[in-house]
Amino acid sequence: MSKFEVKGKNVLITGAASGIGKELSLLFARDGANLVLDDVPGKRASLDQWANELHNKFNVQVWPFHIDLAEEKGPEKLYETAKEAAGRIDAVINDAGTLEYGNFADIDYDKQYIMIKVNVLALYKLTRLAVPDMIIAGSGQVMNLSSCSAFQPTVYHAVYGATKAFVQSMSEAINAEIKGTGVKVLTFSPPYTKTPLLKSGNMPDKMFWYKISGLWDPAVIxxxxxxxxxxxxxxxxxxxxxxxxxxxxxxxxxxNLLNAISLWAMKGR
Ligand SMILES: NC(=O)c1ccc[n+]([C@@H]2O[C@H](COP(=O)([O-])OP(=O)(O)OC[C@H]3O[C@@H](n4cnc5c(N)ncnc54)[C@H](OP(=O)(O)O)[C@@H]3O)[C@@H](O)[C@H]2O)c1
Structure with a gap:
């Protein structure tokens, strides 16, 4: 299994102002990677401050961007500007995501649609843009944030689970196809993790499932x-x-059994 040498590499991380993406950016910077970080325009101040902290503490280059990945050409704009800034992109961490909880028919249509644009379309586009460049270069790695929700239907967050099933399936298949090119795609599927995501989208504070899977620490994940x-x-x-x-x-x-368990275990208590 060939290893990825982090020092001096240019790593693009989406969703980098919060949760798992922020923790990942800390680990990459600590090991000497230069970072292209992106998050929503509304987090400009916190992302810029985080970028400064990483630059000052670890003496690495950090370029913060504030591009909305749900916008029509957001992912394309991010990838192009990232390449202009850093020269080349050695790794892409597709972390940005949203979550909506509730009955499928009741959740706001626009919010569900944005979730599909961010979790599926933006991740697809950034992977599709980066992998061919990496194959030409003969090296590179992508990490796609899937979830334990990818492996079975997730009742009350049906669309979220479905977006992660897309990520899991596509990422695993691409990785199999590109074997031998020097490029890899890691499909990363965390369990429920205590980040702002679980406080968003009407996610309940308590679900029986949390007792089984645990609620993990973002730094550990x-x-x-x-x-x-x-x-x-x-x-x-x-x-x-x-x-x-x-x-x-x-x-x-x-x-049928899985769906019945999911209906019971995913209900807010
Ligand atoms: N936390 C969990 O239990 C868990 C478990 C398994 C997998 N995951 C996955 O892990 C990834 C990171 O999740 P997290 O828990 O760390 O969430 P988080 O703390 O909410 O971080 C995600 C970041 O992505 C940003 N983002 C959302 N939409 C965006 C857009 N259109 N353009 C650019 N950035 C955008 C978010 O901004 P806003 O806050 O404004 O939305 C947020 O800053 C997600 O893909 C998630 O599905 C999480």
């Missing part, structure tokens, strides 16, 4: 994804229990 990325792994589901549940148990269980 980021560190597990980061280690997998550096080691050149292509699948990462943090935690042995989560791995067992989502890689084996749900794949061997009848769908």
């Amino acid at each position: 980021a560190s597990k994804g980061y280690q997998a990325f550096k080691q050149g792994k292509v699948i990462c589901i943090p935690g042995p229990m989560n791995w067992l549940m989502h890689s084996l148990v749900v794949r061997m269980s009848p769908h």
Whole structure:
């Protein structure tokens, strides 16, 4: 398994002002990567401050961008400006995402649509733009943020789970296709993690499922994804229990049973 040498590499990270993306940017900067960071325009001040902190503490170059990935040409604009700034992009971390919880028919249409644009379309576009450049260069890595929600239908966040199923499926398939090119795609599938995401989109404070999966610390989750990325792994589901549940148990269980359990375990309490 070939390893990814972080020092001196140019790494593009989306969703970098918050949660798992922010923690990942800290780990890459600490090991000497130059960073292109993006988050929503509304987080301009906090992203710029974070970029300054990383630059001052670790003496790496950090370019903050405030491009909305849900905009029509947002991902294209980010990739082009990132290349202009950094010269070349050695790694892309597709972390930006949104989540909406509730009954499918009640959740605001525009919010569901934006979730599909960010979680699916923007991630697809950035992967599609970066991988061919990396293949030509003969090296590079992508980390796509999927979720444990990718492996079975997630009742009350049906569209969110479906966006992650897209990420999981596409990323695993691409990685298989590009074997031998020097380029890899890591599909990173965390369990529920205590970030602002779980306080957004009407997510309930309590669900029975949290008792099974746990509510993880973002720094711990980021560190597990980061280690997998550096080691050149292509699948990462943090935690042995989560791995067992989502890689084996749900794949061997009848769908009707899974959906009934999901209906019960995903209800807000
Ligand atoms: N937390 C979990 O339980 C969990 C579990 C598994 C997988 N994940 C995945 O991990 C990734 C990071 O999640 P997180 O929990 O760290 O969430 P987070 O703290 O909310 O961070 C995500 C960041 O992405 C930004 N973003 C959203 N839409 C964007 C857009 N249109 N353009 C640019 N940036 C945008 C968010 O801004 P806003 O705050 O303005 O939306 C936020 O700053 C997501 O893909 C998520 O689905 C999370």
